[in-house]
Amino acid sequence: MLFDAGREFSFLLTEGAVRTWPGSPSLMLVQLDRLAQVSTLSHVKLGVVPWSVQVPAFPLHGFTIYDGAVSVVESLTGDLTLTGSSELAAHIRTFEAFAGVAVYEDELRELLRTIADDYRELVKRLEK
Template sequence: MGSERQERMTALGARLRGLRAEAGLTGAVLAQRAGVGQPTVSKIENGRMVPSVDVLGRLSRALDLDEPASREVRALLAAVEDAPNIVETSDDNAPDGAVLDEAVRSARLVRSFQCVVLPAMLQSAEYARHVFESAPNPAPEAVGRAVAARVERQSVLYEPGRESVFVVTEAVLRTWPGNPELMLAQFDRLLAVDSLSTVRLGIIPWRRAVPVMPRHGFTLCDQRAVVVEAFRDERVVDDSTEVAAYQETFSRFEEIAVFGIEMRELLIRVMHEFRELADVTTR
């Protein structure tokens, strides 16, 4: 993550931690009063998560902050959001995917389109392991760390005040690593995630013509940056014109995707085919 943005996240977290200490509250008590998870409080205070406006408001009320203190923490959050959303990784052994995970973690609105691989935020641990292992020259230790970090970061899906919209082609469901059992477990996760009020999952059926030929996957982080995912690496783009073009492209894919009941019916049909495949492979 860009150093300037990280410094501002750290400053916001440190100030909130100090205010909690002044109030004589533990992280667990603050989380309970604010109606958020204790890991959320810990991540925010340690500069590892950007709180949504809603979450910051909950924390401020739970801390019983006066107006000057409330203005101060709101200003610190605004400073984080105004910082350049450029993501960097310092670990040369980190497999591809780490850049995307870091960018998504700090975004309040995530929109991801994928035409081959499931969106990072929806991947099971076993699916993610195959993704990271497919990178050029993967180091086993780095893969393990990356998988653990990806799964941990998926907790943002459950945070109030955040919104995630995922659109995938039906081909994504049928492009699978490992074995059919892995995909059946993965589909169970998709059905569970789709039930969240903070998530919308859409699938473009293969029977529908696409409005644009998809060349690669991409993930929009808020309205300031897009992570473009290529075969060997990732590129963070924060040029407003290019980001706007990706937003328009995402909207066109979103328009032809099925959501809700239609999406679940399609997904269940594909699951049935994988169950049949699993039966064949185990004979």
């Protein structure tokens, strides 16, 4: 689905999320490479909110907006599907606020390279 050029996707992550390593540093390097590749697709807009900026809000959870009509909030025990206009508007405003401080394209890929370098250093330290 992600490679279907007939669809458009917008993704936002925080640098904290990108730096959280649920797997080995080597796995994270592969993940970072994949993010960099996806960021070059013409129908995908991928942004990362760097640690160096003040976040515009403090949402207590992540969410996914589908076609501007549905927002899904994931939790440990289940999902919450929101379709109310005020709920959607709040999620869209939050997304747009974060999108406004995120880095994209070349600046994004430079940030991903920096994070990858940090993981490589971590691998060296762990191997000692």
